[in-house]
Amino acid sequence: MSRPIIEISNLVKRYEMGDEEVYALRDVSLTIGTNEYVAIMGPSGSGKSTLMNMLGCLDTPSSGTYLFNGENVREMDDDDLAEIRNREIGFVFQTFNLLPRATALQNVELPLVYSGSSKEERRRRAEDALTRVQLADRMTHRPNELSGGQRQRVAIARAIVTAPSIILADEPTGNLDTKTGHDIMALFRELWQAGNTVILVTHEEDIARHAMRIIRLRDGRIESDTTNPDA
Amino acid sequence: MNAFESIIIAVDAVRSQKLRSGLTLLSIGIGVFAIIAATSLMTTLNRAVTGQLADLGENSLLIQRTPTINFGTNWAKMRRRKNITYMQAKEFRDRMATTNMVAISNQNPGQTIKSGEESTNPDVTLIGIDDMYFTVNAVSVSSGRPVTEAEVNTSRPVAIVGEDIVTALFPRIDPIGQRITIKNQTFSVIGVLTKKGGVMGQSQDNRVLIPITVFNKYYTWEWDASVDISVKAVSKDMLPVTMDEATGIMRALRKVKPWEENSFEIDANDALGGQFVGFTTALLVVAWISGLGALIAAGIGIMNMMLVSVKERTREIGVRKALGARKRWIVRQFLIESITLCQLGGITGMIGGVLTSWGVTEILRNSNMPMLMFVFPTSTVIFSVAICTIIGLGFGIYPAWRAANLDPIEALRYE
Numbered sequence: 001m002s003r004p005i006i007e008i009s010n011l012v013k014r015y016e017m018g019d020e021e022v023y024a025l026r027d028v029s030l031t032i033g034t035n036e037y038v039a040i041m042g043p044s045g046s047g048k049s050t051l052m053n054m055l056g057c058l059d060t061p062s063s064g065t066y067l068f069n070g071e072n073v074r075e076m077d078d079d080d081l082a083e084i085r086n087r088e089i090g091f092v093f094q095t096f097n098l099l100p101r102a103t104a105l106q107n108v109e110l111p112l113v114y115s116g117s118s119k120e121e122r123r124r125r126a127e128d129a130l131t132r133v134q135l136a137d138r139m140t141h142r143p144n145e146l147s148g149g150q151r152q153r154v155a156i157a158r159a160i161v162t163a164p165s166i167i168l169a170d171e172p173t174g175n176l177d178t179k180t181g182h183d184i185m186a187l188f189r190e191l192w193q194a195g196n197t198v199i200l201v202t203h204e205e206d207i208a209r210h211a212m213r214i215i216r217l218r219d220g221r222i223e224s225d226t227t228n229p230d231a
Numbered sequence: 232m233n234a235f236e237s238i239i240i241a242v243d244a245v246r247s248q249k250l251r252s253g254l255t256l257l258s259i260g261i262g263v264f265a266i267i268a269a270t271s272l273m274t275t276l277n278r279a280v281t282g283q284l285a286d287l288g289e290n291s292l293l294i295q296r297t298p299t300i301n302f303g304t305n306w307a308k309m310r311r312r313k314n315i316t317y318m319q320a321k322e323f324r325d326r327m328a329t330t331n332m333v334a335i336s337n338q339n340p341g342q343t344i345k346s347g348e349e350s351t352n353p354d355v356t357l358i359g360i361d362d363m364y365f366t367v368n369a370v371s372v373s374s375g376r377p378v379t380e381a382e383v384n385t386s387r388p389v390a391i392v393g394e395d396i397v398t399a400l401f402p403r404i405d406p407i408g409q410r411i412t413i414k415n416q417t418f419s420v421i422g423v424l425t426k427k428g429g430v431m432g433q434s435q436d437n438r439v440l441i442p443i444t445v446f447n448k449y450y451t452w453e454w455d456a457s458v459d460i461s462v463k464a465v466s467k468d469m470l471p472v473t474m475d476e477a478t479g480i481m482r483a484l485r486k487v488k489p490w491e492e493n494s495f496e497i498d499a500n501d502a503l504g505g506q507f508v509g510f511t512t513a514l515l516v517v518a519w520i521s522g523l524g525a526l527i528a529a530g531i532g533i534m535n536m537m538l539v540s541v542k543e544r545t546r547e548i549g550v551r552k553a554l555g556a557r558k559r560w561i562v563r564q565f566l567i568e569s570i571t572l573c574q575l576g577g578i579t580g581m582i583g584g585v586l587t588s589w590g591v592t593e594i595l596r597n598s599n600m601p602m603l604m605f606v607f608p609t610s611t612v613i614f615s616v617a618i619c620t621i622i623g624l625g626f627g628i629y630p631a632w633r634a635a636n637l638d639p640i641e642a643l644r645y646e
């Protein structure tokens with residue numbers, strides 16, 4: 001197996017709801033290496049979203065360990081987490097989450113703004129990323145001037161512009177029609193073939209089938225972790 | 232992201248919410264307007280009045296064509312009064328018997344004094360004087376010498392400068408013997424006025440004295456302009472006698488018929504100046520309190536608007552945080568936004584305030600107060616910019632802090 005990026009062991013996430021304690025994740029252990037293509041599946045309430053938030057360093061575990069490239073996420077404060085998200089993780093959301101008043105180029109530049117890159121470098125890298133998702137001719141368009149598929153491509157360009165360790169996509173085709181969804185999945189495959197690590201979170205079997213490895217969650221535990229026979 | 236980009240984002244946010252931002256900006260604008268307009272007007276009035284009154288020492292009288300302070304007097308009647316010409320004033324001086332301390336002067340505020348590359352602010356009061364000016368008004372020189380009678384009679388281009396001028400133009404060299412230029416006329420400096428300090432924030436040292444004969448040639452509003460006459464009685468007891476004599480001579484010179492009232496103003500220089508300053512100070516305090524009140528109300532408006540803005544942009548904040556924005560970036564973005572809002576309103580109010588006070592000054596000057604000269608309220612403008620920044624910071628910090636501390640997961644899920 002390739003060098004591990006994500007090493008999770010005995011991870012627990014507990015929420016306090018009044019006097020009650022709710023377990024979103026109970027004892028999850030998981031390793032994901034470089035250039036893997038993983039789908040995380042599960043019905044709602046399975047802990048899928050919580051696991052995604054953990055993997056994306058948006059949240060920290062209640063107990064257990066989470067090493068990201070060897071760094072212990074559990075001990076990080078908000079600003080450390082912001083930095084690791086900026087540097088290591090490219091998010092792709094179901095609802096795209098582009099800034100509506102910014103152009104495609106400005107949207108893609110945003111993560112580089114937070115990493116402190118120079119204006120020229122930001123521009124160059126954002127243009128490269130948009131070219132990679134075949135939007136070189138749409139750089140100055142605002143989100144409302146783009147189709148759903150194009151918006152998601154802008155979001156993907158934004159996710160890859162920092163050359164992150166993982167691309168974390170949460171139901172990336174959920175708001176797209178089947179045809180456009182397939183195009184987007186083809187793009188993820190391309191990115192994976194180019195050496196990226198891709199983690200999909202989805203509840204659709206069709207989408208999960210694109211991945212090489214499928215992890216199924218139920219009731220906060222890993223139910224199965226298999227290599228995809230169809231891929 | 233530099234501050235400039237944050238300002239662009241802020242202006243963009245303002246544009247996207249025209250009505251809401253407009254109302255908030257308006258309230259800031261009103262506060263700044265009140266402060267600027269009131270301060271500027273009062274400074275202009277005070278400068279005119281204290282400039283004329285504060286010089287006069289004890290036991291002295293001031294004779295002028297029109298009163299310095301003119302509340303509710305008949306302006307049309309005042310305007311018909313003939314000028315007290317320099318010739319008439321000299322005739323008056325020669326006829327006075329109970330005292331020989333009579334000084335003739337005229338002044339023009341708002342001058343710029345230059346020397347080589349250096350130049351003062353355009354707020355120097357230029358006073359045309361004769362040799363008696365020093366005695367009558369208890370003015371002295373700390374170095375050099377006063378103006379002589381011969382210099383007045385032969386219109387010599389000599390000048391005596393106040394300490395403020397020395398500080399501005401000759402910080403390191405002896406001013407005596409230096410040349411200064413006022414509206415293209417060159418003067419040699421022969422003396423420096425003894426430092427007097429300020430009255431109501433207006434420096435008594437920010438002035439230049441030149442012979443009145445030269446003054447009348449180049450620096451008056453009209454040909455043969457009206458001059459001011461100050462008379463000093465030999466003692467306090469003699470003041471009423473001198474006043475009667477001065478009134479009689481002026482009436483005779485100006486051919487006032489026995490049944491007519493005086494066609495000039497004659498006032499003992501007592502509490503008049505103090506009253507006026509007290510009056511304007513009270514007005515100023517009221518204007519400042521209401522202006523600051525408006526600004527605080529506006530600040531609360533800003534805070535409310537920023538809180539709504541944070542709420543509406545919860546998702547945007549979530550996205551920014553997911554993409555790696557640290558807390559201080561978010562704080563900074565919202566702070567710059569609230570400061571920009573305040574400044575936009577402040578600048579509007581500032582322009583309105585300056586234009587209004589300028590307009591009012593012009594109207595007053597054209598009606599009956601020719602000595603008024605609009606003074607640009609530099610320090611108040613700086614103060615307004617500062618207070619707008621403080622309000623933007625003070626009332627923006629809580630919304631910005633709220634934004635920065637949003638949970639990114641909750642924020643991303645926000646509809």
